Amino acid sequence: MTEAPSATEAGRGTILVLNGPNLNLLGTREPEKYGTATLADVEQLARDAADARGLDVECFQSNHEGALVDAIHAARGKAIGIVLNAGAYTHTSVAIRDAISAVQVPAVEVHITNVHAREEFRHHSYLSDISKAVIAGAGILGYRFAVEYLADLNAGKA
Numbered sequence: 600m601t602e603a604p605s606a607t608e609a610g611r612g613t614i615l616v617l618n619g620p621n622l623n624l625l626g627t628r629e630p631e632k633y634g635t636a637t638l639a640d641v642e643q644l645a646r647d648a649a650d651a652r653g654l655d656v657e658c659f660q661s662n663h664e665g666a667l668v669d670a671i672h673a674a675r676g677k678a679i680g681i682v683l684n685a686g687a688y689t690h691t692s693v694a695i696r697d698a699i700s701a702v703q704v705p706a707v708e709v710h711i712t713n714v715h716a717r718e719e720f721r722h723h724s725y726l727s728d729i730s731k732a733v734i735a736g737a738g739i740l741g742y743r744f745a746v747e748y749l750a751d752l753n754a755g756k757a
């Protein structure tokens with residue numbers, strides 16, 4: 600299992616890229632919906648986007664709600680932003696919502712698919728109203744957009 604994010608590297612801001620349940624299966628999971636890029640590809644894309652802005656990323660994926668909550672807590676006072684694809688927990692988790700609210704780190708909610716064009720139960724998110732931005736349906740590019748937005752926000756340009 601991947602470890603929770605470690606301390607921020609001195610001198611460079613860090614963005615936490617957090618993926619929830621089943622996103623470890625990207626690449627083979629319903630490729631007609633989620634595409635063929637793997638989670639490693641997504642994390643590299645985010646890393647490259649951050650690096651271009653002089654930032655680092657910490658990547659963490661878990662299928663467990665509490666582990667995601669712990670990772671959000673670990674970002675407090677360290678990360679300049681959180682890119683969060685909480686997967687199905689988006690639609691169910693008050694705990695993840697409360698964790699994001701508690702740490703006061705700006706978060707961008709990302710979904711690879713356009714959840715609003717899918718089943719009704721995916722239309723509600725516990726995260727949207729407490730997120731700085733929501734990106735859905737842009738495929739894995741959404742992670743890049745989220746990193747770029749958080750970089751601009753951190754630089755006072757958004």
Ligand SMILES: O=C1C[C@@](O)(C(=O)O)C[C@@H](O)[C@@H]1O
Pocket residue numbers: 620621622684685686687688689709710711712713714721
């Ligand atoms: O696991 C996921 C992935 C998802 O967050 C997306 O990236 O499109 C959409 C969620 O509804 C779903 O449960």
